[in-house]
Amino acid sequence: MCSESPIQIPVFDLPSYIAGERGYNTWNTLSRGVCQALERFGCAQLAYDGIPDHLCRDMFKVMEHVFDLPDETKRRNTSDKPYYGHTGRNEFVPFYESLGVENSFEIEKAKVFTELLWPEGNDFFCETLNLVSAKMLELDHIIVKMIFDGLGVLKQPGPALSKSCNFRVMKYDPPAGPGPEVVLPDHIDKDTITVLCQQEGVQGLEVLVDGTGWVPVPPIKGCFVLIAGEMLKPWSNGRIKPVKHRVAVGPGKERYSFGSFLLPEEDGVIEAPKELVDGEARPALYRPFDFSSFLSHVKANITTSFSPDRVSVDVYAAL
Numbered sequence: 380m381c382s383e384s385p386i387q388i389p390v391f392d393l394p395s396y397i398a399g400e401r402g403y404n405t406w407n408t409l410s411r412g413v414c415q416a417l418e419r420f421g422c423a424q425l426a427y428d429g430i431p432d433h434l435c436r437d438m439f440k441v442m443e444h445v446f447d448l449p450d451e452t453k454r455r456n457t458s459d460k461p462y463y464g465h466t467g468r469n470e471f472v473p474f475y476e477s478l479g480v481e482n483s484f485e486i487e488k489a490k491v492f493t494e495l496l497w498p499e500g501n502d503f504f505c506e507t508l509n510l511v512s513a514k515m516l517e518l519d520h521i522i523v524k525m526i527f528d529g530l531g532v533l534k535q536p537g538p539a540l541s542k543s544c545n546f547r548v549m550k551y552d553p554p555a556g557p558g559p560e561v562v563l564p565d566h567i568d569k570d571t572i573t574v575l576c577q578q579e580g581v582q583g584l585e586v587l588v589d590g591t592g593w594v595p596v597p598p599i600k601g602c603f604v605l606i607a608g609e610m611l612k613p614w615s616n617g618r619i620k621p622v623k624h625r626v627a628v629g630p631g632k633e634r635y636s637f638g639s640f641l642l643p644e645e646d647g648v649i650e651a652p653k654e655l656v657d658g659e660a661r662p663a664l665y666r667p668f669d670f671s672s673f674l675s676h677v678k679a680n681i682t683t684s685f686s687p688d689r690v691s692v693d694v695y696a697a698l
């Protein structure tokens with residue numbers, strides 16, 4: 380859809396041995412770089428060796444089995460929380476299907492989800508899901524630390540390092556027409572940070588860059604895509620801008636991706652740390668609010684046709 384782009388989303392290399400280690404210069408430089416990329420693009424790619432390639436490949440393999448299950452089996456995955464459960468394959472997003480699992484880094488949660496899909500059990504699926512989601516949660520936390528370090532905040536806000544996490548597997552069917560089509564409409568993630576893994580060889584993700592338009596975020600071996608969620612905006616007092624993104628795929632091959640959507644602690648208060656607010660020079664842009672009230676507001680206003688502006692944090696909490 381936008382194969383020729385003058386802009387490339389920055390790619391960083393994070394060796395796992397320095398992840399979160401404030402003493403290392405590399406960590407400090409990287410944190411600033413990632414933070415600047417999120418301020419400018421709301422998106423970055425990160426090569427990270429803490430989640431081995433073979434584990435991601437196993438995840439993609441088991442995901443194919445999940446999506447091959449009968450519809451009525453997949454639809455057993457329900458939730459009253461927005462963005463969890465089974466979604467897609469409906470009139471609004473006919474080529475998109477996803478299943479979200481809450482906190483599958485806990486083995487009990489992974490088992491319950493597995494038994495929903497395979498009542499007779501599926502140990503390999505359960506172990507893979509549990510291990511990948513645990514590693515992805517670790518990476519979520521590393522990124523949050525990186526962001527607040529990069530912003531110069533000494534004490535990371537507790538509710539940002541929560542263990543409230545939506546792990547989601549996604550499948551996009553190729554469109555019937557000859558050209559690429561948007562299969563997941565543009566939207567902003569409502570979480571703190573999204574970490575995505577794209578299957579090699581199949582393009583699809585695009586982010587909207589001011590003054591440029593839609594920019595592709597290609598799959599890169601060993602890399603994870605970081606997408607700034609909407610909660611980073613109030614947390615950074617407006618410095619980090621959540622990015623509008625969408626998925627457009629071409630004919631021929633289905634696309635798979637999985638992601639870890641880190642949410643703030645439900646009863647945690649979202650408020651910019653004092654280092655980011657400075658009287659008249661940098662006044663507070665948002666009132667403090669708790670995430671569960673924001674989620675209720677989202678739930679009350681969301682429509683299946685995606686209406687990001689009606690549920691934005693700006694409408695909800697901007698001063």
Ligand SMILES: O=C(O)CCC(=O)C(=O)O
Nearest residue numbers: 549568575584624626636
């Ligand atoms: O599949 C992707 O690459 C993006 C998915 C996405 O944006 C979402 O689920 O919120």
Ligand SMILES: [Fe+2]
Nearest residue numbers: 566567568624
């Ligand atoms: Fe998204």
